[in-house]
Amino acid sequence: MSNTTRRGLLKGGVAMTAGLAAGKANAEGPDPLITELQDWASYTGAGVDETPYGMPISYESHVVRRNVEWLTASPISSINFTPIHALDGTITPQGCAFERHHSGAIELRKEDYRLMINGLVDRPLVFTYEDIERFPRENHVYFCECAANTGMEWAGSQLNGVQFTHGMIHNMEYTGVPLRTLLQEAGADLSADKWVYVEGADASSNGRSIPMAKALDDVIVAFKANGEALRMEHGYPVRLVVPGWEGNMWVKWLRRIEVVDRAVESREETSKYTDVYEDGTARKWTWVMDAKSVITSPSPQMPITHGAGPLVISGLAWSGHGKITRVDVSKDGGITWETARLGRQGDKKALTRFYLDTQWDGKPMLLQARAMDETGYVQPTKEQLRDERGENAVYHNNCIQTWYVSAEGIAENVEVS
């Protein structure tokens, strides 16, 4: 057993014991936290302006993005993971929303920002950042999921934490201009057989081709997220938002929009983000992220520390095809299912929070969640996906996830029959 594992064990043991002890102490006698005068109830606290831009309190410093070093060759062309195990509701704070860069995150000032529209347009145009803010804008909440989210789990349960198995996702409220507005401004050929090729200002440029129908539907040229400017790592000052479609198409530091008469077949849409099947053929243009859900608590990073009794099972569900209409939860590995409560009826192509408020009998569980969307699509099992696609597809793994929860409340990533 490695030191790492031993540390995990010790830490876990301590956490569990402390949780139980605290509960007992409360029950046995008056709680000194209540009966004794506490410092914070007597002394004064921090003044205004102590932190002009506030960060989470130090006690929450573990709620951060994390990287899996062995996944990629360099952090400059890599990905990290949103701590979805520790979040609730649906909106992802920008500061802990996952990052994926192909040539690193760049610092691009608004003053230096230019956006070009060219190709099959009447008027090739260049916009400044200020120009973008003068078009009528809209606000929408959308999830952004990397096509590779859960990709490491194709061949078997591998990473022991929901942050790592499902954390290539975030959900923000975007403010921006519909792409169709800019296309119309340039007098673009809007025929359905045309494509919109988009690329970024960073060294990778990360070009992708989007069919015109999608470009005219709900794509946004966004400059704000959750009410404030985009973060550098998410494409400041301007990124593309392509609702329901794989995150790689959400080009950051958007610098050019070209109307073309066919897909460019760029590196990111041929050699990457294509799915190889068992017979060696590959699917391309697999843009939509199918319906998916996962239980975020309990999960390996969120053990049950309170013992038997009332338990909130909580998780997230989403679909690139529209709204989540229902989420079912199983405690026995898929033999019996109960319909969970949706925290709020979700928006189209946005995260939906679900809860199953239950009584835990203290016995081991095999927890699963299963999402349904407004098209009637039911999230498949890993077995169903493998039967269709084999184990080499890498991308678009939206299988039902299983957590084994022991009698002590410790959760583990497992695969079941």
Added chain:
Amino acid sequence: MLGVAYGVATNQWTGQKLDVMERQVEQAAAIASEAEAKAQTEAARVAEIEAKAAEIQEQARLALATASGGAVSEPAPAMSAGYGLGRAAHPEEIAAWDVDVLPDGRGLPEGSGNAFDGEEIFAEKCGSCHGDFAEGVDNWPVLAGGFDTLADEDPVKTVGSYWPYLSTAYDYIYRSMPFGEAGTLTPDETYAIVAYILYSNDLIDDEFELTHENLAEFNMYNAEGFVVDDRDALEYSQWRREPCMENCKDEVQVTMRSVFLVETPPEGGSNSVMNHARDQALPSFTADGPSFIPAAAAQPEQEASAEPEAQVADAGADLLKDGQKAFKKCQACHKIGDGAKNGTGPHLNALFGRTIGGVDGFKYSNAFKSAAEEGRVWDDESLAAFLTKPKDYIKGTKMAFGGFKKDEEIAAVIAYLREAGQ
């Protein structure tokens, strides 16, 4: 919307010019009528759900009514005449930024290059990551070889074996490479690098002159290897149906556990007990619940004494005990001892002196097959190297385990393998 997108993709779309707003209205109407039809057929189910959570759903519907279907604001007004914002792009600006290349070769600048010249440029500008022979260094992409591996368990996707268009290689290299110096290559250098990559894939000889005139005509090995997204026909058709709610299976068993891999970063959060490797068996589940309840985890201090000590010989008992403990990371897949059979991994009896990849009846990866062909043999040295970094020692192994972190563990597990596998 999706139907439209797929229509474009499969060329079923008629290509007529559309009025944007009218199309959106049509789509909205289509979605509405679809939803209505679905609501009727599933009325019973809806009633059931609503009975369960009537109050909550009522609240949700009220919230929905004020949320206007996902848009936090009303749609932006359309203005066909335009806003007169932005300025005309200069031809020099378009030339500077519009450098993408289409599969038919449109966008290629004039120029040429061959693999003979490309070899030197590649070594200087690309080799540190991709290797002098385009074989890839560490986790950086392999650019050559991998032909006929796409149907294997671990396909090797290179420019030669996988990329459908050569235009993509030119486009990407010219625009986005070298890593850390993007946009500095001349067209002639780019043609030469692309030619060298083709040469590394044995697709051309080193005198072949690649130019803007012949690049798009180059027929790539995997040009016909792609199908346009057909999930609609193959998957949605079978997965859009009412799911099972009760007695969906007789029994459920755990078939794989991630804790044996110890590949997850350890710092997961304040309460985290990730990588908490427990070797005890897990229960199976039926509609009556778990088949048994495993005993609570032993305290770390007590854990060593609680270990079963059978089969551990006298000499070097501590080492063997450590080895047996370390072997827990392996035992989910590998069996050892009397009557051990192949599982997810081959059995490990009589391992020392055995040909690498040499157990009869086990389906090895190609990497192991070629090791067997070379006649390589397991001994202390090869095992230690393999167990340090399996994926480095046998490139392409299917074994998911990432390697032991400490030399002491490796020494112990080797001692255990020798003893237990006799």
